[in-house]
Amino acid sequence: MSRTLLVVEDERPLAETLRFNLEMEGYRVRTAEDGVEGLSMARALQPDLVLLDLMLPRMDGLDVLRGIREQSQTPVLLLTARTSEADRVKGLDLGADDYITKPFSLAELKARVRVHLRRKQEVTVEERVLEFGEFTLDLNRRLLSRDGEPIALRPKEYELLAYLAQRDGRAFTRDQLLNDVWDISFAGGTRTVDVHVRWLRKKIEQPDGPPRHLITVRGAGYRFER
Ligand code: CA
Numbered sequence: 001m002s003r004t005l006l007v008v009e010d011e012r013p014l015a016e017t018l019r020f021n022l023e024m025e026g027y028r029v030r031t032a033e034d035g036v037e038g039l040s041m042a043r044a045l046q047p048d049l050v051l052l053d054l055m056l057p058r059m060d061g062l063d064v065l066r067g068i069r070e071q072s073q074t075p076v077l078l079l080t081a082r083t084s085e086a087d088r089v090k091g092l093d094l095g096a097d098d099y100i101t102k103p104f105s106l107a108e109l110k111a112r113v114r115v116h117l118r119r120k121q122e123v124t125v126e127e128r129v130l131e132f133g134e135f136t137l138d139l140n141r142r143l144l145s146r147d148g149e150p151i152a153l154r155p156k157e158y159e160l161l162a163y164l165a166q167r168d169g170r171a172f173t174r175d176q177l178l179n180d181v182w183d184i185s186f187a188g189g190t191r192t193v194d195v196h197v198r199w200l201r202k203k204i205e206q207p208d209g210p211p212r213h214l215i216t217v218r219g220a221g222y223r224f225e226r
Contacts, residue, residue: 004028006047008038009062009079010056018051021106022113035059039067042074049075049116051109052096054087062090063076069095075116079104091175092220097170099220115169120217130165132213132226135204137165144203151203154186156181160196161204164214164224197222 005027009015014034019029031047032038035056042050042064046160054061066078078091078099088099097116100109118208130137137146144151153161160181172180174190174226182192197214206213215223 001025002028003048004030004045005049005051005113006030006032006038006042006045008035008042008056008061009051009053010034011053012160017106018109021110025110025113027113032058033057033179035061035064039064042068042088046072047074048076048120051077051079051113053079054084054091055081061093062087065091065094065096074092075120077112077116089220090144092171092173093176098223099171112169119167119169130168130226133204135213137162139166146204153195153203154199157196157200157203160193161200161224164222165226168226171220171223177221179201193222 005022006111006203007018007022007029009018009031010033015031016035019031019158022029030041030047032216034167036058036126038052038056039059040125052061052064061078065078067077068074074094075097075163076094078088079102080088080091084140098112099141101110119181128139130139134147137143138145139162142162144153144158144161163177163181177193178184178189181190201211201214204213211223215225
Protein backbone atom coordinates (compact mmCIF):
# COMPACT_ATOMS: atom_id res chain seq x y z
CA MET A 1 0.00 0.00 0.00
CA SER A 2 1.37 3.38 -0.89
CA ARG A 3 2.27 5.88 1.80
CA THR A 4 0.22 9.02 2.31
CA LEU A 5 2.05 12.33 2.64
CA LEU A 6 0.49 15.61 3.68
CA VAL A 7 2.02 18.82 2.32
CA VAL A 8 1.02 21.96 4.25
CA GLU A 9 2.26 24.87 2.16
CA ASP A 10 0.54 28.11 1.20
CA GLU A 11 2.72 28.89 -1.84
CA ARG A 12 0.64 27.11 -4.41
CA PRO A 13 3.34 26.63 -7.10
CA LEU A 14 5.66 25.06 -4.53
CA ALA A 15 2.87 22.85 -3.16
CA GLU A 16 2.06 21.67 -6.69
CA THR A 17 5.73 21.00 -7.48
CA LEU A 18 6.03 18.94 -4.31
CA ARG A 19 2.85 17.05 -5.05
CA PHE A 20 3.89 16.25 -8.61
CA ASN A 21 7.37 15.07 -7.66
CA LEU A 22 6.28 13.03 -4.66
CA GLU A 23 3.48 11.38 -6.63
CA MET A 24 6.10 10.39 -9.20
CA GLU A 25 7.82 8.53 -6.34
CA GLY A 26 4.66 6.54 -5.76
CA TYR A 27 3.31 8.38 -2.71
CA ARG A 28 -0.26 9.50 -2.26
CA VAL A 29 -0.08 13.26 -1.68
CA ARG A 30 -2.66 15.56 -0.14
CA THR A 31 -2.14 19.30 0.22
CA ALA A 32 -3.40 21.96 2.62
CA GLU A 33 -3.02 25.70 2.03
CA ASP A 34 -3.19 27.08 5.56
CA GLY A 35 -2.46 26.02 9.11
CA VAL A 36 -6.03 25.37 10.22
CA GLU A 37 -6.73 23.15 7.22
CA GLY A 38 -3.33 21.49 7.67
CA LEU A 39 -3.96 20.52 11.27
CA SER A 40 -7.45 19.19 10.62
CA MET A 41 -6.22 17.17 7.63
CA ALA A 42 -3.31 15.80 9.65
CA ARG A 43 -5.78 14.61 12.28
CA ALA A 44 -8.32 13.21 9.82
CA LEU A 45 -5.90 11.58 7.36
CA GLN A 46 -3.29 10.21 9.76
CA PRO A 47 -0.62 10.61 7.06
CA ASP A 48 2.62 8.63 7.14
CA LEU A 49 4.61 11.87 6.98
CA VAL A 50 3.92 15.61 7.01
CA LEU A 51 5.85 18.30 5.14
CA LEU A 52 5.06 21.47 7.03
CA ASP A 53 5.80 25.06 6.03
CA LEU A 54 6.39 27.32 9.06
CA MET A 55 4.96 30.58 7.72
CA LEU A 56 1.31 29.82 7.08
CA PRO A 57 -1.89 31.86 7.01
CA ARG A 58 -4.53 31.36 9.74
CA MET A 59 -2.31 29.25 11.99
CA ASP A 60 1.46 29.33 12.40
CA GLY A 61 3.39 26.19 11.42
CA LEU A 62 4.73 25.75 14.96
CA ASP A 63 1.16 25.72 16.31
CA VAL A 64 0.20 23.15 13.68
CA LEU A 65 3.17 21.04 14.80
CA ARG A 66 2.13 21.36 18.45
CA GLY A 67 -1.39 20.25 17.51
CA ILE A 68 -0.12 17.25 15.55
CA ARG A 69 2.17 16.17 18.41
CA GLU A 70 -0.75 16.17 20.87
CA GLN A 71 -2.11 13.15 19.03
CA SER A 72 0.52 11.59 16.83
CA GLN A 73 4.21 10.77 16.44
CA THR A 74 4.07 10.80 12.65
CA PRO A 75 7.30 12.20 11.13
CA VAL A 76 7.11 15.96 10.51
CA LEU A 77 9.63 17.71 8.24
CA LEU A 78 9.64 21.47 8.49
CA LEU A 79 10.11 23.62 5.41
CA THR A 80 11.80 26.78 6.63
CA ALA A 81 13.23 30.00 5.31
CA ARG A 82 16.96 30.46 5.65
CA THR A 83 16.52 33.30 8.11
CA SER A 84 14.51 31.60 10.83
CA GLU A 85 17.16 29.72 12.78
CA ALA A 86 15.35 30.32 16.09
CA ASP A 87 12.18 28.81 14.61
CA ARG A 88 14.08 25.75 13.44
CA VAL A 89 15.43 25.09 16.93
CA LYS A 90 12.00 25.70 18.41
CA GLY A 91 10.49 23.33 15.84
CA LEU A 92 12.90 20.54 16.76
CA ASP A 93 12.21 21.15 20.44
CA LEU A 94 8.47 20.85 19.73
CA GLY A 95 9.02 17.45 18.18
CA ALA A 96 9.68 18.03 14.49
CA ASP A 97 11.87 15.28 13.06
CA ASP A 98 13.89 17.39 10.70
CA TYR A 99 13.87 20.55 8.67
CA ILE A 100 14.71 21.47 5.12
CA THR A 101 15.83 24.99 4.34
CA LYS A 102 14.23 26.81 1.42
CA PRO A 103 15.21 26.86 -1.35
CA PHE A 104 15.89 23.13 -1.31
CA SER A 105 16.65 20.62 -4.03
CA LEU A 106 13.92 18.11 -4.79
CA ALA A 107 16.47 15.31 -4.70
CA GLU A 108 17.46 16.28 -1.14
CA LEU A 109 13.82 16.53 -0.09
CA LYS A 110 12.94 13.13 -1.56
CA ALA A 111 15.96 11.58 0.13
CA ARG A 112 14.94 12.98 3.52
CA VAL A 113 11.36 11.76 3.03
CA ARG A 114 12.69 8.26 2.32
CA VAL A 115 14.94 8.32 5.42
CA HIS A 116 12.08 9.30 7.70
CA LEU A 117 9.60 6.83 6.27
CA ARG A 118 12.20 4.07 6.60
CA ARG A 119 13.02 5.11 10.15
CA LYS A 120 9.32 5.06 11.04
CA GLN A 121 9.13 1.47 9.83
CA GLU A 122 12.25 0.44 11.71
CA VAL A 123 11.24 1.99 15.02
CA THR A 124 8.21 -0.29 15.11
CA VAL A 125 10.40 -3.37 14.52
CA GLU A 126 12.61 -2.36 17.47
CA GLU A 127 16.01 -3.46 16.37
CA ARG A 128 18.44 -4.39 19.08
CA VAL A 129 21.54 -4.60 16.91
CA LEU A 130 22.29 -1.62 14.70
CA GLU A 131 24.85 -1.69 11.93
CA PHE A 132 26.48 1.29 10.29
CA GLY A 133 29.56 1.18 8.08
CA GLU A 134 32.00 -1.30 9.61
CA PHE A 135 30.46 -0.79 13.08
CA THR A 136 27.96 -2.85 15.05
CA LEU A 137 26.10 -1.41 18.02
CA ASP A 138 24.60 -4.14 20.19
CA LEU A 139 21.95 -2.56 22.40
CA ASN A 140 21.46 -5.68 24.51
CA ARG A 141 25.12 -5.92 25.44
CA ARG A 142 25.74 -2.15 25.34
CA LEU A 143 28.66 -2.88 23.06
CA LEU A 144 30.12 -1.05 20.08
CA SER A 145 32.46 -3.00 17.85
CA ARG A 146 34.31 -2.42 14.61
CA ASP A 147 34.82 -5.45 12.41
CA GLY A 148 34.17 -7.57 15.51
CA GLU A 149 36.68 -5.69 17.71
CA PRO A 150 35.08 -4.05 20.78
CA ILE A 151 35.57 -0.28 21.18
CA ALA A 152 35.71 1.15 24.69
CA LEU A 153 33.11 3.86 25.32
CA ARG A 154 32.41 6.03 28.35
CA PRO A 155 28.88 5.39 29.68
CA LYS A 156 27.52 8.69 28.32
CA GLU A 157 29.28 8.20 24.99
CA TYR A 158 27.44 4.91 24.65
CA GLU A 159 24.12 6.40 25.68
CA LEU A 160 24.42 9.35 23.31
CA LEU A 161 25.39 7.09 20.41
CA ALA A 162 22.61 4.60 21.17
CA TYR A 163 20.05 7.41 21.49
CA LEU A 164 20.96 8.98 18.14
CA ALA A 165 21.52 5.71 16.28
CA GLN A 166 18.06 4.45 17.27
CA ARG A 167 16.64 7.66 15.83
CA ASP A 168 18.56 7.48 12.55
CA GLY A 169 18.13 10.58 10.43
CA ARG A 170 16.34 12.63 13.04
CA ALA A 171 17.87 15.95 14.09
CA PHE A 172 18.09 16.90 17.77
CA THR A 173 19.03 20.13 19.50
CA ARG A 174 21.76 20.12 22.14
CA ASP A 175 19.10 20.93 24.78
CA GLN A 176 17.04 17.92 23.77
CA LEU A 177 20.07 15.64 23.94
CA LEU A 178 21.07 17.03 27.32
CA ASN A 179 17.55 16.45 28.59
CA ASP A 180 17.07 12.99 27.17
CA VAL A 181 20.55 11.48 27.49
CA TRP A 182 21.88 13.25 30.60
CA ASP A 183 18.48 13.82 32.12
CA ILE A 184 19.54 17.29 33.15
CA SER A 185 19.31 20.81 31.88
CA PHE A 186 21.54 23.64 32.96
CA ALA A 187 22.94 26.80 31.44
CA GLY A 188 26.10 26.04 29.52
CA GLY A 189 25.45 22.32 29.80
CA THR A 190 25.14 21.97 26.08
CA ARG A 191 28.96 22.15 25.91
CA THR A 192 28.89 18.68 27.48
CA VAL A 193 27.03 17.43 24.41
CA ASP A 194 29.63 18.89 22.06
CA VAL A 195 32.50 17.36 24.04
CA HIS A 196 30.92 13.90 23.93
CA VAL A 197 30.25 14.25 20.20
CA ARG A 198 33.90 15.11 19.70
CA TRP A 199 35.04 12.06 21.69
CA LEU A 200 32.68 9.81 19.77
CA ARG A 201 33.82 11.16 16.44
CA LYS A 202 37.39 10.19 17.29
CA LYS A 203 36.16 6.61 17.69
CA ILE A 204 33.74 6.22 14.80
CA GLU A 205 34.73 8.75 12.14
CA GLN A 206 37.61 8.91 9.69
CA PRO A 207 40.48 11.09 10.94
CA ASP A 208 40.26 13.17 7.76
CA GLY A 209 37.21 14.39 5.93
CA PRO A 210 33.71 15.29 7.09
CA PRO A 211 31.81 13.05 9.57
CA ARG A 212 29.74 10.29 7.95
CA HIS A 213 27.64 9.26 10.95
CA LEU A 214 27.55 11.99 13.59
CA ILE A 215 26.41 14.92 11.49
CA THR A 216 26.30 18.52 12.67
CA VAL A 217 22.95 20.12 11.87
CA ARG A 218 23.87 23.70 11.20
CA GLY A 219 22.39 26.13 13.69
CA ALA A 220 20.50 23.38 15.51
CA GLY A 221 22.33 20.32 16.84
CA TYR A 222 23.15 16.82 15.64
CA ARG A 223 21.79 13.86 13.77
CA PHE A 224 22.97 10.33 13.13
CA GLU A 225 23.24 8.83 9.66
CA ARG A 226 23.86 5.18 9.04
CA1 CA B 1 4.59 30.05 3.64
